[in-house]
Amino acid sequence: MANVSTTEILCTEHRAILRMLDVTHELAHLLEVGVEVPPDMLDSVSEFMRVFGNEHLKKEEETLFPALSKGGPTLKGVAVDTLQREHDRVRTLLEKMSDAAAAYRERKPKADRKWGRFATEYTSVMRRHIEKEQGIFFPAAEQLSADEKQSLENTLREKTDHATARERTKHFSQMADALAAQVL
16 A cells, blocks of 8 residues: 555544444444344444454554554553553453344343443443544654654555455445444
């Protein structure tokens, strides 16, 4: 991906994730107030976050975090390991959301409210996390030396087939938009 920085790639993915977080938040609200939603919508949110969202988190963990960790333990008072802990937290919440979605599909009692509660927390953690990355960590990555930036981009290139990544981002962005059209 000539002339596209690692942070630009990650920001593009953030936009798709934020769109799906809008959908997730609305579905959580609907379930928490007792509105029945199609179970496949919950499955779609889980699929999106499990596939696209987790691939995104891995890119950050394998490229951005190591590059920024070399510069010192904290950036503006926020440690890089804080981001990793947040990634671990959202993965745990996503697992709980997936379990609650399966229970909802089976019409188990209170599954709707469980999914709503986990989804609300997931949305909140992810939004704060993305804000932190884009406000502190991505600007710090842009301040790396030219050699460090090149190394970061080479690492991303080694771990990602950019043509496939662009197609996946497009596919999952369309998925988020389609769900948003139904829910928002």
